Structures are given as C-alpha cells and as structure tokens.
Amino acid sequence: VAGTYFYHTHVGLQLDRGLYGALIVEPRQETLSYDREVTLVLDDWLDGIAGTPEDALRQLVGAGHDSHGMGHGTLPLIPGMNTMPGMGTISGMGTMPGMPGWSPPEVTPDLVYPLYLINGRSVDAPFEFAGKRGELLRLRLINAASATIFRVALVGHRLRLVQVDGQPIEPLEGNALRIGMGERYDVLVQLDNPGVWPLVAWAEGTNATALAVLRYEGSGGSLSPITTRPAELAGELLHGLRVRSANTDSAPFTPDLELPVILSGGMGQYVWTIDGQAYPNAEPIHVKLGQRVRFRLQNMTMMPHPMHLHGHFFRVGQSPQGALRDTVLIDPMQEVMIDWEADNPGQWAFHCHHLYHQETGMMRIIEIG
Numbered sequence: 289v290a291g292t293y294f295y296h297t298h299v300g301l302q303l304d305r306g307l308y309g310a311l312i313v314e315p316r317q318e319t320l321s322y323d324r325e326v327t328l329v330l331d332d333w334l335d336g337i338a339g340t341p342e343d344a345l346r347q348l349v350g351a352g353h354d355s356h357g358m359g360h361g362t363l364p365l366i367p368g369m370n371t372m373p374g375m376g377t378i379s380g381m382g383t384m385p386g387m388p389g390w391s392p393p394e395v396t397p398d399l400v401y402p403l404y405l406i407n408g409r410s411v412d413a414p415f416e417f418a419g420k421r422g423e424l425l426r427l428r429l430i431n432a433a434s435a436t437i438f439r440v441a442l443v444g445h446r447l448r449l450v451q452v453d454g455q456p457i458e459p460l461e462g463n464a465l466r467i468g469m470g471e472r473y474d475v476l477v478q479l480d481n482p483g484v485w486p487l488v489a490w491a492e493g494t495n496a497t498a499l500a501v502l503r504y505e506g507s508g509g510s511l512s513p514i515t516t517r518p519a520e521l522a523g524e525l526l527h528g529l530r531v532r533s534a535n536t537d538s539a540p541f542t543p544d545l546e547l548p549v550i551l552s553g554g555m556g557q558y559v560w561t562i563d564g565q566a567y568p569n570a571e572p573i574h575v576k577l578g579q580r581v582r583f584r585l586q587n588m589t590m591m592p593h594p595m596h597l598h599g600h601f602f603r604v605g606q607s608p609q610g611a612l613r614d615t616v617l618i619d620p621m622q623e624v625m626i627d628w629e630a631d632n633p634g635q636w637a638f639h640c641h642h643l644y645h646q647e648t649g650m651m652r653i654i655e656i657g
C-alpha cells in the first residue's frame with residue numbers, strides 16, 4: 289500500500305538507539321498534487337548523553353520499587369518524583385473524545401529526554417529545508433521516537449492534513465498536529481509567507497522541542513532560539529480521533545468476534561499489560577482467518593498508549609467513516625473501538641508503540657489461521 293511508513297527494529301531497546309529509517313512507498317499514480325516534498329523523522333535521544341536505553345529502563349523499573357534510586361542516581365530522566373508522571377493536567381476528560389471541544393490531554397511522559405531530534409539533528413544544528421513562494425509543500429511526518437508524543441507546527445503557516453499512516457483521509461485544516469509514536473501524518477502546506485520559519489515538534493508534557501527550519505528561496509538570516517511555545521500550538525489541533533477516511537464506500541462492519549482489550553499498568557511497578565498479561569508471559573490471541581474482529585480497547589491507565597497492529601489496517605471508531613490506520617493513540621481512561629478483518633494469516637504483533645511499555649509487557653501475539 290502506497291504511503292508514508294518507517295522500518296525499525298523490534299529487538300529489545302534497539303529502537304531507542306536509532307535503528308530505523310523512513311520507508312516511502314510511491315503510488316503508481318499520485319493523486320495528491322504538490323510541488324515538492326520533505327520527509328521529517330521525529331525522535332527522542334538519550335543514548336550516550338544520559339546513559340543508555342537500558343539505564344533508562346532500569347531507572348523506570350527501579351523508581352517504583354526503591355525510592356533511593358539505582359545507585360547511579362545521575363540520570364535526570366524521570367521528571368521530579370514529587371510530580372508523578374501521568375498525574376499532570378488531564379484536560380477535556382469530561383467531554384467525549386472526538387467531539388467538538390475535546391482536546392487530547394497533555395501528560396508528563398515517562399521519560400524526559402535530553403535531546404529531541406528531527407532527521408537526526410538537534411535544535412542547535414537543525415535540519416533545514418527549502419521552499420518557494422507559491423508552491424505547495426508536502427511534509428511526511430514520521431514519529432520514530434521511543435517514548436515521546438509530539439505536537440507539530442510550522443510557524444507562519446497552516447497545515448492541511450491529507451493522509452494518516454499512509455491512508456487517504458478527508459482533508460482537515462489546522463494550526464498544529466499531534467503525532468504519537470509509530471504514527472505517520474502527511475500534510476500539505478501552502479507556501480505563501482516568505483522568510484525563515486521554525487518547524488517545531490514540541491515534546492508533549494515537557495518544556496522541550498525538536499526543530500527544523502523552512503527557508504524560502506532568497507531568504508537570508510537565521511532563526512532566533514525557540515524559548516516559548518509558538519502560538520500555533522495553542523491553535524486548532526489536528527489529532528487522530530478527528531480524522532475521517534476518504535474511502536467511505538465500505539458497508540457497516542458486523543463483527544464475528546468482539547473482544548475487550550484492557551490496557552493496564554502504571555508508573556509504580558512499571559509493568560504494562562494487555563488483559564492482565566505481560567508479554568512474553570502472555571497467551572496468543574487466536575483469530576480465525578477471514579474473521580471480522582472488533583477490539584474494544586480500554587485504557588485503564590493514566591498514560592497514553594499508541595497501539596499498533598502488524599500486518600493489517602483497522603478502522604477506528606466503529607463507523608464506516610472511521611479512519612483506516614495501523615496505529616491508534618489511546619489517551620488515559622479512554623475507550624476506542626477498532627474494526628479489522630483478519631485477512632493476513634500468520635503471527636502478528638499487537639503492541640504499544642511506547643518502547644518502554646512494550647519492553648515491560650504491553651504486547652500480544654495475534655495468531656491468525
């Protein structure tokens with residue numbers, strides 16, 4: 289299927305060492321029209337700066353068991369233990385997700401990284417891309433981070449969201465977009481504001497950002513450092529639950545199999561489970577080939593989880609208009625329905641795309657056959 293993807297390791301904590309790359313599948317015939325495209329890969333980085341990913345995992349697991357720390361005691365990664373991660377502001381909990389007025393919460397993440405990157409570059413030496421007045425620019429945004437949700441904005445410009453996870457959607461316009469780990473968002477940008485502009489990817493729940501720079505042809509000078517959140521981030525936010533599929537020809541979905549899938553766990557023990565089981569100590573979920581499956585995903589935790597299914601696309605939100613995706617970000621205490629047809633035999637992983645949740649149990653094998 290054509291679109292924006294990325295390939296990456298699934299072994300241990302290798303993802304947090306940068307073992308990934310963008311994978312762009314060109315369609316036979318491009319249906320979008322634009323003048324140039326740029327792929328932006330977002331990441332969070334600690335390896336070699338604040339210990340290793342293994343140190344970070346030990347600290348997360350240790351923090352819940354031993355308030356005296358690990359003996360290291362030097363890693364500044366976990367935000368102040370007096371403010372429990374996940375206990376930050378959870379706004380909009382009273383409103384139905386996806387309804388007008390609902391906006392996703394911004395939760396303090398498990399890990400605050402020393403660096404946030406775009407295309408491997410830090411804010412001190414940002415990746416720069418060119419634009420030209422009058423052109424339409426396509427940005428392919430890929431969140432390859434291990435533990436960071438980003439809020440992305442291009443200062444001085446609006447974003448027109450046209451694809452998610454490689455699939456066409458009904459276009460949506462806004463000032464900023466939210467992208468969870470594993471998700472891909474394609475936006476079109478009308479280049480009508482010459483100058484040198486920051487593209488920020490703010491690490492959700494932190495005071496830090498990743499940065500890239502859009503430079504119009506003929507525009508000189510450099511950016512001043514980003515010290516506060518650009519106004520765009522407080523503007524209209526595009527997020528997963530607002531997205532509707534462009535392909536609305538499908539009939540209503542009648543599931544053959546409906547399964548509640550309970551996401552549990554917490555920062556204390558730092559064990560994350562699906563239906564109470566922590567992979568690898570977990571049973572496979574058996575599905576017959578050809579079955580139409582509905583997962584009722586219930587996040588019973590105070591952290592968001594970008595849940596990712598291998599080998600299939602699913603429709604989000606129990607509606608023929610629901611977006612076709614392979615990853616869905618589920619906020620604290622939220623319930624999201626996903627519908628999919630088990631048409632790809634074999635063993636497939638279903639897991640949280642937060643690497644440290646996956647590594648401490650939030651994964652199951654789905655056996656189709």
Ligand SMILES: [Cu+2]
Binds near residue numbers: 560592594640641645
């Ligand atoms: Cu998770």
